[in-house]
Amino acid sequence: MTVIERATLIGKRVPKMDAPEKASGKTRYIHDIDVSGQLWGKILRSARVHARIRRIDTSRAKALPGVHVVLTAADVPDQRPIGVNKDHPALKGDKVRCVRDEIAAVAADTEAIAQAALALIEVEYEDLPVIADPEAALAPGAPVINEKHADNVAMRFDYAHGDVAQGEAESDVVVEDSFKLHYVTHCCMGVSGVIAEFDASGNLLLHSNTQVPFLHKREFAEILGIDPGRIRIVQPPIGGGFGSKLDIYPFEIIAVYLARAARRPVKLVYTREEEFLASPTRQPVILRLRSGCRKDGSLTFRSVETLHDNGAYTSWGATTPFVMMQTFSSLYRVPHCKYHTTVAYTNNPYAGSFRGYGNLQATFAVESHMDKLAEAVGMDPLAFRLRNAQDPGEVTGQGMTFKSCGFKDCLRSAAERSGFLARHAEYRAAQGAGGRVKRGIGIASMLHVGGGACGTILKLDDFAHVTLMTGASEIGQGSETVLAQLVCEELGLPLSAVTVVNNDTDITPWDVGVHASRTTFIAGNSAIGAARKAKAKILAAAAKKTGVPEGELDLVGGFVVRAASGEAIVELAKLLRGLHFSDKAELVMTTHYYEPPSVHQDKGFKGDVSAAYAWATQVVEVEVDLDTGIVKMTKVTGAHDVGRVINRLGIEGQIEGGVVMGQGYALTENLVIEDGRVKNPSFRDYKLVTAPEIPEMDLAFIETMDGEGPQGAKGVGEAPAICIAAATANAICNATGVRIYELPFTPEKVYRALKGVAPKVAWRTRAAA
Amino acid sequence: MSRSVEIEFRLNGVVRRAAVRADMSALAMLRDVLGLTGTKYGCGEGECGACTILVDGASLNACLLFAVDCDGREVTTIEGLANDPAAQRLQRAFAEHGAVQCGFCTPGMVLQAGRILARAGQPDRATIQRGLEGNLCRCTGYKKIIDAVEAAAKERAA
Ligand code: FES
Ligand code: FES
Numbered sequence: 001m002t003v004i005e006r007a008t009l010i011g012k013r014v015p016k017m018d019a020p021e022k023a024s025g026k027t028r029y030i031h032d033i034d035v036s037g038q039l040w041g042k043i044l045r046s047a048r049v050h051a052r053i054r055r056i057d058t059s060r061a062k063a064l065p066g067v068h069v070v071l072t073a074a075d076v077p078d079q080r081p082i083g084v085n086k087d088h089p090a091l092k093g094d095k096v097r098c099v100r101d102e103i104a105a106v107a108a109d110t111e112a113i114a115q116a117a118l119a120l121i122e123v124e125y126e127d128l129p130v131i132a133d134p135e136a137a138l139a140p141g142a143p144v145i146n147e148k149h150a151d152n153v154a155m156r157f158d159y160a161h162g163d164v165a166q167g168e169a170e171s172d173v174v175v176e177d178s179f180k181l182h183y184v185t186h187c188c189m190g191v192s193g194v195i196a197e198f199d200a201s202g203n204l205l206l207h208s209n210t211q212v213p214f215l216h217k218r219e220f221a222e223i224l225g226i227d228p229g230r231i232r233i234v235q236p237p238i239g240g241g242f243g244s245k246l247d248i249y250p251f252e253i254i255a256v257y258l259a260r261a262a263r264r265p266v267k268l269v270y271t272r273e274e275e276f277l278a279s280p281t282r283q284p285v286i287l288r289l290r291s292g293c294r295k296d297g298s299l300t301f302r303s304v305e306t307l308h309d310n311g312a313y314t315s316w317g318a319t320t321p322f323v324m325m326q327t328f329s330s331l332y333r334v335p336h337c338k339y340h341t342t343v344a345y346t347n348n349p350y351a352g353s354f355r356g357y358g359n360l361q362a363t364f365a366v367e368s369h370m371d372k373l374a375e376a377v378g379m380d381p382l383a384f385r386l387r388n389a390q391d392p393g394e395v396t397g398q399g400m401t402f403k404s405c406g407f408k409d410c411l412r413s414a415a416e417r418s419g420f421l422a423r424h425a426e427y428r429a430a431q432g433a434g435g436r437v438k439r440g441i442g443i444a445s446m447l448h449v450g451g452g453a454c455g456t457i458l459k460l461d462d463f464a465h466v467t468l469m470t471g472a473s474e475i476g477q478g479s480e481t482v483l484a485q486l487v488c489e490e491l492g493l494p495l496s497a498v499t500v501v502n503n504d505t506d507i508t509p510w511d512v513g514v515h516a517s518r519t520t521f522i523a524g525n526s527a528i529g530a531a532r533k534a535k536a537k538i539l540a541a542a543a544k545k546t547g548v549p550e551g552e553l554d555l556v557g558g559f560v561v562r563a564a565s566g567e568a569i570v571e572l573a574k575l576l577r578g579l580h581f582s583d584k585a586e587l588v589m590t591t592h593y594y595e596p597p598s599v600h601q602d603k604g605f606k607g608d609v610s611a612a613y614a615w616a617t618q619v620v621e622v623e624v625d626l627d628t629g630i631v632k633m634t635k636v637t638g639a640h641d642v643g644r645v646i647n648r649l650g651i652e653g654q655i656e657g658g659v660v661m662g663q664g665y666a667l668t669e670n671l672v673i674e675d676g677r678v679k680n681p682s683f684r685d686y687k688l689v690t691a692p693e694i695p696e697m698d699l700a701f702i703e704t705m706d707g708e709g710p711q712g713a714k715g716v717g718e719a720p721a722i723c724i725a726a727a728t729a730n731a732i733c734n735a736t737g738v739r740i741y742e743l744p745f746t747p748e749k750v751y752r753a754l755k756g757v758a759p760k761v762a763w764r765t766r767a768a769a
Numbered sequence: 770m771s772r773s774v775e776i777e778f779r780l781n782g783v784v785r786r787a788a789v790r791a792d793m794s795a796l797a798m799l800r801d802v803l804g805l806t807g808t809k810y811g812c813g814e815g816e817c818g819a820c821t822i823l824v825d826g827a828s829l830n831a832c833l834l835f836a837v838d839c840d841g842r843e844v845t846t847i848e849g850l851a852n853d854p855a856a857q858r859l860q861r862a863f864a865e866h867g868a869v870q871c872g873f874c875t876p877g878m879v880l881q882a883g884r885i886l887a888r889a890g891q892p893d894r895a896t897i898q899r900g901l902e903g904n905l906c907r908c909t910g911y912k913k914i915i916d917a918v919e920a921a922a923k924e925r926a927a
Binding site: 013015016018019020021022023024025026027028029031032186187188189190191237238239240241242271272478649650652653656657658659660661682683684688689690691692694697 | 800806807808809810811812813814816817819846847848850851859860863864865866867869870871872873874875876879895897898899901902903904905906907908909910911912913914915
């Protein structure tokens with residue numbers, strides 16, 4: 001008897017399936033694809049921040065040899081505005097509102113000719129007053145930026161549970177501070193690009209790096225006034241996403257307009273400078289936080305007000321309050337909480353979604369206050385947090401229900417591994433002592449949600465090779481490999497037996513896109529559902545063929561086996577071939593649609609929005625040079641409640657990458673915008689963290705085995721970037737006794753703060769002032 | 770448009786000629802004229818290392834090199850390493866150690882790592898980190914890339 005050993009891939013270090021291809025330079029990104037007959041598109045952007053366009057003359061550009069089409073807003077009369085507020089035409093006509101504004105576009109034989117043509121377009125502007133500050137935008141009588149919003153308010157959010165006045169009355173300690181969070185940008189190593197082509201029947205094929213192909217398809221159909229069924233989106237491998245490709249942007253629409261006008265395929269790829277100028281940023285925020293607690297350390301209330309700079313048009317950045325309020329209301333147990341946000345139009349660039357989606361900003365403020373309150377009541381930062389941390393089973397004021405919750409384990413694990421308490425006390429005691437370099441340690445935690453639904457189609461061929469068709473795109477995060485692992489686990493097959501197809505809307509089932517750390521959880525459950533249906537079908541067929549009852553069969557190592565003994569009964573491939581060639585030919589092809597058991601928020605933003613919640617605690621250690629203000633991040637200890645580790649290699653990589661992205665947010669990255677202009681659109685002046693600067697990283701996984709998760713797993717993609725800046729602020733304070741309320745912690749800012757010459761951020765809404 | 774110049778050089782072991790504009794970068798020549806897209810454009814100004822190539826054995830940013838300056842020299846791109854055992858060792862190590870995520874920086878990293886290993890037999894971690902300083906990666910946080918280079922160095926020694 002041949003016994004087949006059961007082998008599992010779950011929790012192992014599984015190399016990404018596409019790694020060999022990528023490491024050998026064979027992967028074709030959007031930049032590497034050329035289609036025959038293709039023209040190059042280029043966009044002319046505004047030379048002014050806020051101005052009326054008096055005149056555009058494209059005649060000289062049109063006359064340049066090699067130029068096929070030059071378009072302005074006048075050539076596309078009925079543009080349908082895009083964006084969250086539908087306030088954004090792709091080509092701007094009579095007015096420009098920020099330096100990104102697209103006012104003309106060229107399609108030419110080569111990139112160089114297209115570029116040369118841009119220089120020949122004449123534009124006459126009439127300057128308008130520039131509003132570069134959201135506070136100024138809200139002042140009575142401020143110039144209007146977007147005609148449909150005369151008060152310059154793009155959005156408002158109001159959230160409350162409990163009664164903060166009562167909470168305040170019950171408090172022994174109350175603290176209040178303002179915080180200021182800056183612009184950073186995604187810096188995907190592969191710049192943005194798209195190829196648009198129409199076939200002879202007018203069907204549109206887009207080669208696009210969007211993270212939301214199905215939503216895109218619908219939007220494009222509306223923009224072009226055609227049936228969505230005539231649009232196909234193919235996604236080549238992507239050179240980094242991090243949330244940047246979650247919205248539809250003018251360049252994509254412009255490429256389509258150009259292709260339609262030229263009747264030729266058009267490829268449009270950004271330069272790095274253009275990427276800095278025109279791709280989305282993280283949402284900048286001014287935030288005022290008032291929090292209180294009792295002497296025993298229990299939180300009493302939290303009252304938050306934020307002002308968001310919307311920029312000139314509304315993209316996803318404006319909706320980050322959805323996520324921010326979850327941290328305010330539910331990271332810790334807060335009986336009374338109030339949150340108000342105003343999102344104000346300005347002439348600045350607009351923010352999009354960016355890994356963590358508002359949570360870095362909210363966590364920065366909340367965790368700074370957790371340290372301040374702990375200090376005020378004489379508790380150590382860990383004990384104070386444990387006193388207020390959520391437990392499994394908790395239903396929060398916002399209506400979230402934490403089925404699995406490893407928060408306290410995260411706190412304890414990160415603190416223990418890093419020797420947090422002893423070091424914190426030691427560094428604190430050393431604050432007053434001499435020495436140029438001070439060491440500090442800080443702690444911060446986070447809660448993050450995930451959601452959406454996902455479909456899977458799964459097919460087995462007559463060699464027992466599986467094709468998994470999923471709407472969940474691979475954006476470098478390794479979802480492909482994780483999904484394949486989950487399917488292999490169900491069907492007892494090696495990883496090499498699976499191909500994942502996830503990049504073509506004509507093939508893959510509908511999906512809401514890659515975001516909100518949702519792929520492992522949602523797409524994973526969907527893939528498992530499809531695989532289980534396939535397995536049931538196979539075992540039923542095997543039972544019929546062999547006479548062994550279904551319940552006693554299993555799939556292991558490419559064979560149908562007796563579940564109890566592992567004895568091989570029939571090779572899976574052979575069984576499948578038998579099915580295909582029998583007179584009642586049958587294909588093993590299944591579909592599954594997974595919708596998580598979460599509920600939509602009500603009007604007051606309450607509801608159990610996520611089927612599972614991810615938790616993490618990170619401890620950051622720093623060295624602060626008192627003479628230069630240079631902060632060096634020496635070590636990060638992270639404890640992550642990931643439900644269960646599916647691919648250890650992949651999850652470590654996600655977390656390490658997130659930690660270093662958080663390090664950049666905290667210390668080096670700063671997109672400087674002055675009077676609406678981007679001052680540092682290059683890697684020379686926008687400092688990403690480099691290999692020698694990374695901290696030592698020690699990661700622990702808390703496996704809470706979420707009941708709803710695929711094999712118990714929860715999402716993790718966004719979590720690691722979220723607490724780093726907050727923990728760094730606490731570490732700097734532990735090292736020096738000085739708290740800084742504004743990011744990033746550049747040497748200059750830190751030095752000034754240490755010398756006491758930095759003005760403290762002080763912001764109040766007009767209503768409160 | 771500036772006029773074209775005819776150059777001759779050895780590319781990935783094969784002598785070849787190309788007609789290039791005087792203002793064209795080696796990166797543009799490789800990608801747009803010769804169709805070798807493994808060398809990536811990340812910034813075009815020598816800041817990211819995505820365009821790393823080897824010229825007469827030294828690693829250079831192809832975006833900063835004029836195409837005409839390749840004349841008479843020996844140029845190696847990621848495609849040219851397909852049969853190189855040292856590069857294969859590195860590529861395997863990158864995959865096994867999880868050093869590849871979106872992969873956009875990877876060809877440049879592999880070439881640069883190859884140079885680090887060629888220069889120092891058994892580089893320590895700090896040497897590897899310094900050697901990779903000019904290569905940006907937004908996805909991995911570098912740790913697994915450093916792990917991979919270290920592992921490839923050990924494997925070579927073994
Ligand atoms: S493209 Fe050459 S260094 Fe960035
Ligand atoms: S793997 Fe994406 S930039 Fe390095």
